[in-house]
Amino acid sequence: MNNLDLQRKSLPKSPGVYTFKNNKGKIIYIGKANDLRKRVSSYFLKTSYNDPYYEEKIKEMVKEIDSIEYIVTENEKEAYILENIRIKNYLPRYNVFMRDSKSYPWVAIFYEEDFPRIRVVRNPENYSQNTVFIGPYTDKKEIIQILRDLRKTFPYCSCKKKLSKSKRPCLYYQLKLCPGPCISDISSKDYRGNIKEIELFLKGEKNLLVKQIQKKMEKAAESKDFEKAAFWRDKLQAIEHSTTSQNVLFENEENKDILGYYSDGEQKYFAMTIMHIREGRIMNKSSFIIDLKEKVIKKNEMFSSIMERFYLSSNPNLPITIVLPELYEGIELFRDVLMKSKSDFHIRVAQDKEFGLIRIARKNAKVIVEQEIKMLEIKLEDGELRIEILEQMKEILELPHIPRIIEGFDISNIEGTDATGSMVCFLEGKPYKKNYRHYKIRSKSTPDDVAMMREVIMRRYSMILEKNLELPDLILVDGGKGQLNAGVAVLKELGIDRVPIIGLAKKNEEIFLPNRKEPIQLPIESQVLKLFQHIRDEAHRFAVNLHKKQREKKMKGSVLDHIKGIGPSTRNKLLIRFGSVEGIKEASFDDIVNLVGIKIANKIKKELF
Incomplete structure (x- = not known):
């Protein structure tokens, strides 16, 4: 029994949060569980899933797990909250989180100050609890413009330095965009009231804001302070004007x-x-x-996972x-969990x-x-950019010349059956679909990615040599040292080992080269890496397409073909009418009788129902 098995089998059967680390000690995945032992063991014991995408990512991740850590919690709710906090802090490779989630702009109001400042900030979690945040916004320019417009109605101080007594007011005071706290032209109480009105406006609580200002206007009028009443009246008109362009969609005005x-x-x-x-x-x-x-997430859990990350990761203004x-x-x-806030x-x-x-x-x-x-696509369409990327590729891989023709290989073997290979061709950095090829694996019925990669590369370049066609400037295989060595052996056997070949492993996106012990790891933003990923992903997509067609054909035909008396014509008639074997199962017996007759309908009923 290896160390990893010992770790998972000794986990407590308690609620908590588990952490998977790779052999470099880096956190690659964080999850929650009601039963830590059961949940963690499921990754290692379950061999097939209904979702092929999820299955593929799970298998990739499990290969990388080197150690398991955990934190026990009192209940599932605590685990739920802790999981979100840890994902936000560590951003593990296989977890789902919003791209650049840390960089969305928020409006921050610093109420701990005597004269609260308003700023556009990022990372609300880095500020004190006395700060109110409104957002997030997706466009910083948009919120800055909103604040500029709002300042004409609700003037506020924008000084970044700590306020101190000044003999002369700033330009914004002269423009009536600042109420002048630095020259004591407004009290802290009145200034905070003004800031509170800005907060209500930004939160969309227009009705409450209007009621408050109407009260102030009426109070000023009753006191015969008509100048103040006119001031509040002008504010009301400005608020009304700012919202008239927005269509009312719901009569109940629910937030x-x-x-x-x-x-x-x-x-x-x-x-x-x-x-x-x-x-x-x-x-x-x-x-x-x-x-x-690379994210480990089921198709039907994407929405819930990302929505929960959004509402739990920051400090959004929750609606009702x-x-x-x-x-x-x-x-x-x-x-x-959210009801604790509201x-x-x-x-x-x-x-x-x-x-x-x-x-x-x-x-x-x-x-x-x-x-x-x-x-x-636009980036890849840009001829100058593509040539620049290929020039960089030549330098990084020490190629004799720019790789004008790149051929990429992938094996699709999700459940060990109907394995297929694919070859895609990129001409000057762009997909050249005319040269794409599919390969049905002949050599093995059991999954062996290395052997299957060897077969596909052998078939491709045997044909190229036989027909005297142009060889590529670079070959890219999906995989690590095993797949790369298989390719190198084939090229040597065929006498074309002068053709450069590399392997791109999904694990850490490492690039393996022949006769080089350590892989190359390019920065995640590298355009060369992105082109390699594009070639690999395109080869994978192309392989999966054939794989799906083969499996669908097998599934469609397998059950019906085993029923005596059903030939290709009757089978096609059934599939056209009902769509699939599942559709036949869901159809009424009378509908099947009307289509193929009572005799065959009885045989179908016996086999399928």
Whole structure:
């Protein structure tokens, strides 16, 4: 029994948070559990999952685990809170968190000061508890402009230094954008009242703000202080003007967040958009995109995981209600934790008009994903940039010349059956789909990625030599030393070992070269690394497509083909009518009889029902 097995088998059967580390002591994953031993053991004992994407990521992660640590908690709720705190602090490679989540701008109001300052900040958790945060916003320029406009109605001091008595006021005072606390032109009490009005406005609590100002205006009028009454009247008009352009969507003026999400078909990116409704109006929206590469998360858990990270990771201004497209298992725990901040808080599914906003939120999320993909394409379309990247690649790998033609190989072998290989070709940094090739693995029925990689490379370059076609300038294989050595052996056997070849391992995105002991590890922002990743991901996508088609064909045909009396014509008729074997199972017996007759229908019933 190895050390890792001893660690997991000796874990307590208690609620808590577990941490996986690699052989360098780096935290790669943090999770919570109601039963630590059971949850951690599931990663090592379960061999197949319904979600192939999740299964692939789990297997990658488990290979990297070197040690397990844990913290026991009193209950699952404590574990839930602690998990979020630790993920936020360590940002493990396989966990999901918002891209650049630390960098979203917030409006901060520093109430611990006599004359509270207003600043745009990042990382709310770094400030004192007496600071109020409003946000987050996705665009810093947008919130700065809002504050500039707001200052005309609610003047405030923007001095960054500590306030001290001054004989002369600043320019902002002359422009009526600052009430002059530095020259004692306003008391701390009145100044704080002004700042409180700014807070209400930014939070979207317009009705409460209007009521407060109306009271002040009426009080001034009753005291015959008409100049002060006019001052409050002008403020009211400015507030009304600032909100007239916002459409009222809901008569009940409930404060709520409406959420929508979108994931691209290849599961590279996941985006979430939150429509912030305050007093019946759309105040603003927040959008987040997650790069899903390497993240260990099930398809049906993406939305819940990312939503919870958002609401628990910072200090957002919680609405009364969060409205979702659908509820999910475990949402009660999330709700209970948030209710500590707001006792009347609740979560529910969309109703009536809200479905329209769910669609809008989803559309916004989809646009963000499409923009991300398009930006990558645009970067690769830029001829000068591509040549520059290839020049850098030549220098890093010490190639004899620019790798004009790069061929990438991948094996798709999710459950050890229907294994397929793929080869993609990139010409001057761009996909050249005319030269893409699929390979059905012939050599083995049991999973052996190295042997299968050897077979595919052998078949590819045997054909190239036979037909006297152009060899690539660089070969990239998906994998580490094993796959690379298999490729090197094939090239040597074929007498073309002059062709450069590298391996790109998913673990830490390391680049392996022949005759070099230590791998190369490029910075995560390196354009060369991004191109290598693009080639590998494209090869994987292409391999998975054939893999799916093979499995679907096998699944479609396998059950029906074993039923005596059903030939290709009858099978196709059934699949066209009912869509799949599952569709046939769900169909009524009468419908099957009407399509293929009582005799065959009885045989189908016997086999499938």
